[in-house]
Amino acid sequence: MSSPDPFDRHDHAACRKRALAQAEAICAERLTPIRRRVLDLLLESHVALGAYDVLQRLQAEGHRAQPPVAYRALDFLVANGLAHRIERLNAFVACHRPEKCEAPAFLICRECNRVAETASASRRGALARDARALGFEIEQTVIEAQGICSGCRTS
Amino acid sequence: MSSPDPFDRHDHAACRKRALAQAEAICAERLTPIRRRVLDLLLESHVALGAYDVLQRLQAEGHRAQPPVAYRALDFLVANGLAHRIERLNAFVACHRPEKCEAPAFLICRECNRVAETASASRRGALARDARALGFEIEQTVIEAQGICSGCRTS
DNA sequence: AAACGAGACGTTATAACATAACAAGTGTGC
DNA sequence: GCACACTTGTTATGTTATAACGTCTCGTTT
Numbered sequence: 050m051s052s053p054d055p056f057d058r059h060d061h062a063a064c065r066k067r068a069l070a071q072a073e074a075i076c077a078e079r080l081t082p083i084r085r086r087v088l089d090l091l092l093e094s095h096v097a098l099g100a101y102d103v104l105q106r107l108q109a110e111g112h113r114a115q116p117p118v119a120y121r122a123l124d125f126l127v128a129n130g131l132a133h134r135i136e137r138l139n140a141f142v143a144c145h146r147p148e149k150c151e152a153p154a155f156l157i158c159r160e161c162n163r164v165a166e167t168a169s170a171s172r173r174g175a176l177a178r179d180a181r182a183l184g185f186e187i188e189q190t191v192i193e194a195q196g197i198c199s200g201c202r203t204s
Numbered sequence: 205m206s207s208p209d210p211f212d213r214h215d216h217a218a219c220r221k222r223a224l225a226q227a228e229a230i231c232a233e234r235l236t237p238i239r240r241r242v243l244d245l246l247l248e249s250h251v252a253l254g255a256y257d258v259l260q261r262l263q264a265e266g267h268r269a270q271p272p273v274a275y276r277a278l279d280f281l282v283a284n285g286l287a288h289r290i291e292r293l294n295a296f297v298a299c300h301r302p303e304k305c306e307a308p309a310f311l312i313c314r315e316c317n318r319v320a321e322t323a324s325a326s327r328r329g330a331l332a333r334d335a336r337a338l339g340f341e342i343e344q345t346v347i348e349a350q351g352i353c354s355g356c357r358t359s
Numbered sequence: 360a361a362a363c364g365a366g367a368c369g370t371t372a373t374a375a376c377a378t379a380a381c382a383a384g385t386g387t388g389c
Numbered sequence: 390g391c392a393c394a395c396t397t398g399t400t401a402t403g404t405t406a407t408a409a410c411g412t413c414t415c416g417t418t419t
Contacts (some may be wrong), residue, residue, distance in 0.1 A: 084353040103392090121396085137346055137406095156388070165338065167338075170331065176349060180349060184211075185349075185352070186353075194342045198341075234366090239367095255405070269369085272368085294404085
């Protein structure tokens with residue numbers, strides 16, 4: 050099992066393997082080699098990666114990729130719930146639990162730049178209540194908290 | 205008084221005037237003409253403005269401004285709580301209640317692009333609880349919900 | 360008054376992020 | 390075969406953001 054705390058050390062390799070297997074289960078043949086590789090790049094990174102970071106890594110592996118290649122793969126992963134875009138960072142992280150991930154929230158450490166994914170408040174939070182009162186129909190919510198993780202604070 | 209519902213029509217002129225007065229109270233002489241003008245541009249717009257939108261408007265008024273001029277003014281306003289950056293849109297909105305604005309959340313209509321500001325969940329929400337459990341110290345939270353406002357849904 | 364420092368603004372250049380548009384390859388079903 | 394949906398390759402460009410340095414003003418120090 051993965052640690053519930055993404056700031057903790059945990060078994061990265063197992064984590065990646067499981068996430069990739071889930072991705073294949075979700076996408077079947079649509080998880081093409083490029084998309085799979087990009088997902089794995091996100092999984093092996095402990096920090097959020099920008100599209101150009103992904104691009105560089107692809108190029109370092111011999112791909113002569115241009116920006117749209119990275120953006121398309123990332124867009125696909127996000128659309129299929131396999132990755133998340135962190136608006137605050139203009140960057141992307143893999144989703145470690147694509148099956149049971151709904152309305153995630155993120156904790157972004159400004160020191161080590163790691164991003165933890167947590168479950169967000171449900172439909173019953175204050176925001177949802179406010180929205181309902183205004184007749185506003187929420188379709189998607191971005192929740193990103195910046196701060197400092199326990200590891201960085203103590204050091 | 206301003207309407208509690210930013211999607212409602214309300215007395216823009218009074219709203220702007222009050223917000224500007226509050227801004228002056230908060231910043232005193234540091235609210236320079238450029239900053240004041242940028243704030244007013246945000247106040248008179250019903251949608252979030254990008255930095256380059258602001259820039260265009262300044263230029264249209266005869267200013268020969270370059271991008272840093274807009275970014276500096278916007279950064280100042282955000283730093284002083286007079287405006288908010290909407291990450292999702294890479295754009296800015298004026299704060300209508302700079303005095304009592306803390307941890308705001310935003311409702312963004314994808315149809316009319318208007319942005320409503322609401323109070324976010326406090327320190328006692330699920331996110332704060334999760335963060336505390338992880339030893340993560342939240343310094344700032346971005347909450348942005350996209351959806352469709354009542355006006356746009358009915359039409 | 361001269362010297363200094365802080366803050367705001369002007370200006371040039373460039374970095375960083377993102378997408379439009381079109382060509383070309385691949386596989387499926389008709 | 391051919392129409393189609395989908396993926397990828399490629400060129401070019403659009404959009405957002407900041408680094409770096411100069412200058413001006415004003416208030417304070419000497």
